[in-house]
Structure formats: C-alpha cells, structure tokens
Amino acid sequence: MQKQFIPFAVTAVVLFSLLSWNCTKLDTSDIGGDQLPTVDNVHTFADTLHIATTQGLFNDTTTVELSNDFVLGSINNDPLFGKTNASIYFQLKPDFYPYYFGNAKDTISGSSDVGLDSIVLCLKYKSFWGDSSLPIQLEVREVNDYTFRDSIYKVRDINYAPTTGSLLATASVDIRRLADTVKYSNGRDYSINLIRIKLPMSWANTLFNRDSLVNNPSNNAFYNDSLFRNFYHGLAVIPVSATANSLMYVNLADTSTKLEVHFRKRNKGIVDTTYQALHLGTYGLPPSAKQPAQSSIANKIVRDRSGASMSFPTADELYLQTTPGSYVNLSIPGLSGLSNRIIHRAELVIQQIPNIPSLDEALSVPSFLYLDLRDTTLTENWKPIYYDLNSGLPYDPDTQLGYGYLPSTIDYLTFGGFRRAGIDKFGNANKYYNFNISRYVQQIVTKHYPNYPMRLYAPYEVYYPQLGNATYPATKLQYGNKLAAGRVKIGSGSNANYKMYLRIIYSNL
Numbered sequence: 001m002q003k004q005f006i007p008f009a010v011t012a013v014v015l016f017s018l019l020s021w022n023c024t025k026l027d028t029s030d031i032g033g034d035q036l037p038t039v040d041n042v043h044t045f046a047d048t049l050h051i052a053t054t055q056g057l058f059n060d061t062t063t064v065e066l067s068n069d070f071v072l073g074s075i076n077n078d079p080l081f082g083k084t085n086a087s088i089y090f091q092l093k094p095d096f097y098p099y100y101f102g103n104a105k106d107t108i109s110g111s112s113d114v115g116l117d118s119i120v121l122c123l124k125y126k127s128f129w130g131d132s133s134l135p136i137q138l139e140v141r142e143v144n145d146y147t148f149r150d151s152i153y154k155v156r157d158i159n160y161a162p163t164t165g166s167l168l169a170t171a172s173v174d175i176r177r178l179a180d181t182v183k184y185s186n187g188r189d190y191s192i193n194l195i196r197i198k199l200p201m202s203w204a205n206t207l208f209n210r211d212s213l214v215n216n217p218s219n220n221a222f223y224n225d226s227l228f229r230n231f232y233h234g235l236a237v238i239p240v241s242a243t244a245n246s247l248m249y250v251n252l253a254d255t256s257t258k259l260e261v262h263f264r265k266r267n268k269g270i271v272d273t274t275y276q277a278l279h280l281g282t283y284g285l286p287p288s289a290k291q292p293a294q295s296s297i298a299n300k301i302v303r304d305r306s307g308a309s310m311s312f313p314t315a316d317e318l319y320l321q322t323t324p325g326s327y328v329n330l331s332i333p334g335l336s337g338l339s340n341r342i343i344h345r346a347e348l349v350i351q352q353i354p355n356i357p358s359l360d361e362a363l364s365v366p367s368f369l370y371l372d373l374r375d376t377t378l379t380e381n382w383k384p385i386y387y388d389l390n391s392g393l394p395y396d397p398d399t400q401l402g403y404g405y406l407p408s409t410i411d412y413l414t415f416g417g418f419r420r421a422g423i424d425k426f427g428n429a430n431k432y433y434n435f436n437i438s439r440y441v442q443q444i445v446t447k448h449y450p451n452y453p454m455r456l457y458a459p460y461e462v463y464y465p466q467l468g469n470a471t472y473p474a475t476k477l478q479y480g481n482k483l484a485a486g487r488v489k490i491g492s493g494s495n496a497n498y499k500m501y502l503r504i505i506y507s508n509l
Contacts, residue, residue: 037344037505043507044506046504048502048504050501051348052332055313056327057327058325060323061158064299067253068251069126070299071088071247071249071301071484072239074241074246075244078359082308086299086300087236087239088252089237090296091143091235093279093280093295095279098220100222101208117263118198119207119259121169122260122277123195124194124254125248127248128249129364130362130363131362136175136239138173138197138237140168140236140238141167141168141236142165142236145162146233148163148233158324160300162296164238168199169198180192182196194256195250204261208261208263210222245362258279261277262275316494316495317489318489320366320458322366322483328455331453334502338441338444338504342506343442345504346441347438348501349433349503351424351491352432364486365486366486366487367419367482368417368480370417371385371417373455374452386439390415393407394407402473402475403468403474405474415435416435418433424497458486461478463476
C-alpha cells in the first residue's frame, strides 16, 4: 500500500518543521512557548478536572468554493465510521465565442481541413486520502438538468447533485500511476498528475459538429454561451467502486482540468494532429482575472454510517470525522468552582483509541481538531474561544459585525489542536491532541467569565454565520483539514485507558 500525505495549510508546514513527530510517551505540557514552574505542591500545584462528553452529528451545509480542491472517490471499508461517496459535477466551456476548431472557416460545411480524432476528459489530480492500492472505478455521465445549466453564479452545498443522464464512459483509476508521464500522439505534448478519461466517439462527434462556423444555425452550439448551455448542461464524474477505499482531490479551476478535443488539421497539404481544450467557462474575463468562472459546479459528499461502530458508541468512546462529520460536546463543571489563582497552564488532552493498525494508517486521523464555545447567555449558538486562538492578534468572539470575531490566523503552536504521535500505556502507537486554553480559564477564575460548554470537532473551515449581518456576512476561515479527510476514535471523559481530561497547573494567590 502506498501512502501519500495530504498537503496541509502553510501553518501546518511551519508546525511540522518545528516539532518532532517521533513517537514518545504522552506529555501533557508540550505545546506553547511558556516556561512552566515545577509542580512542588508548595507553591505550584496540578489538578486534573473531569470532562463530561456527549456525541453529536452535524447537519452539514458546507460549500466548496471554485478555488478549493473537490473530493472524488469512495470509502467502502471503514468499520468505525462507515462509507463515504463523493461525486463532482461541472461545465467545461470554450474560452471564447463564437468558437471553432483549428483556424477560422476550417470547419465550414464541405471542408475537409479538420477531422476529429478523440475527446478526453482531464481532471487535475492533487492528492488523496485512504488506501491507494485499491483502484477507484468511475463513471462519466451527462448532466441533464436545466436548473444546473442556468445557475452559473449559484453556490451549492455538499448535499446537492443535479440530475444525470446517459452513461458516457467508465474508467479505473490507479492512484499510484497518476504521477506517470503520459505522452500525446503528436509527440510534442504530455501530461502528469491528470485523471484522463476518453469519451465515446458518438458523443465526441456530436460535440465537435456543433462548431460555430458550420452552415447550420440551429446546430451552432458554439456560437454563444446561451446556445452552448442549451446543448450541454455539464458532466458528472461518479464513483461506483464496491471495493475502493480512498478519496482523490481534484482542482476544477486548474487549467489542466479540461475537455481535450484532439483533431487532425491540414496545413499546407500536411496533416497534423493537434488539440484544443474546453475549461471552466471564463468567457469575457482576462486570463489573470481572480473571479469565479462562469460555470456551474457541485461536489456531493454522502456519509453512510449505518452499521458502523460510531452508530453504536459506548460511554467510553467518541467519534470525530472531518467535515462533513461529527462533533463532541464537552462540559467541565469543575471550572466553575475554582477560586482566584494564577493559571500557568490549562491543557485539554484528547487521545486516540487505536483500532486496526493498517486501517488507522490508511484512514488517518484529522490533521487538526478545533475547540469552540456554546454561548448559552444570549443565544444557543457557537462562538470562538476567548484569547487562546492567537494571543498576538486582537479578536472579539462577541462581535456581530461579520468580521473580527476570529483572528486572521490561528497560532497552532500555542493553541494546539494539531495531531501528534505518541505511545499509549500498552506500548501501542497512537495519536493525540492538546489544547492550551490557559488564558480563557484565567478569565473564568479572575473575571468570572461564563464557564461555557465546549465543542470539539475537525472542521474544513471555521464559520459562524450568526455573527454576521445583511451588510457584512460572516467571514470564513479555512482550517488545516482537507474536506472529508480524517477520522479518529477518541476516549471520553470516563475512559479508563484513553481518558479525555483538563490538566491545570496553577499557583495560589
């Protein structure tokens, strides 16, 4: 089995360059740059507070922006979390209108200067998550949905899929071979890191013969965008594997994602093979324009947890799955009764419960977890934790301005939340996470901030829509996790071997 680690955010790169990933015994005070005084039980003390935990599932409405990577593939063998299926839908269009193949007038009726060879769908491959040794079977279908065709600026969430029609092609993708160089028949061009699927000649001829210069106005789908969308609503790529156990990440906005139309062209009596490509529609925009392309897009992700362990959790175990996923509610009653004191460190510790080593390696844990607060004073909504996300940048979790409620970047080095490798009490390799919430706890004991319930999850993005308004919708912060990549079984507050707890190091006043 080949394993490729998914690229993390820039912040993660900094993390991993500064921190060792060697397996060590669990150390609960190894994040942040503060020097901690020795716990001597004379001047400095340490307490461990109990955490009450409950499992939750998100009703997820995450949207995938055009510039982000889209998820494609299926997870079929995960006894802990069940199955996942991810499909993509998109329109690939000419880069200009009226559109023609070859030179102008090459395809006027009766001309023999241009002839079709083939049409190939290309998707820019970026990374994967899961077991790459098992191929992914894909179907390419036509989208047959007028509402999808005419919704070029509508952003849809991961629950949406347009109606699909005829099956065009099938393909078996071996992730391990995607880095191979593919040379084109003309001997000049090549590709790498592309998923290439040849479409049938019957469909290819129908598309090719819609050239805008053919002498048949009712057939000229390439004459303008409206006519083209009447003819062509889009394409769907759908996984149909019963055994595949991985998700691929493709970028639709990359110019390598395209419909390659390969054709023969006569030039001064010599026949040459060349190709032109359709991309996500950018008609009317310069190549450097940083604007959404004029094409409909969608990425549907389905989680099926029926029969999986997370559907029948015990009191000792909890399940966290990256967006679209699950969360854990935390309550720490002991914080409410603490007297005023100096908090040197308040650190939340979360430990993975190891399962089947081969599956834990392939279906790896989330890169990052995140912790926020449930605001029970005014609303039943969630908000960021105070102070600890980044002590060097101001932010106000109580603002209603749509911005400023999060720091521009999260300081993972001090806040924590990134995965770490350790050895459990039985000598087994596992992963764990620490969160430094010292500043927030200090405000609870000193300034009597509310002891809010907390929520632990593995987000793709951090977003609080209720903190915005009609004029300034709430901003989103991209987190360090790939969409749908990562899952972890962790110990609850009552687990004897992998207990979740809050450790406080403090001095009395």
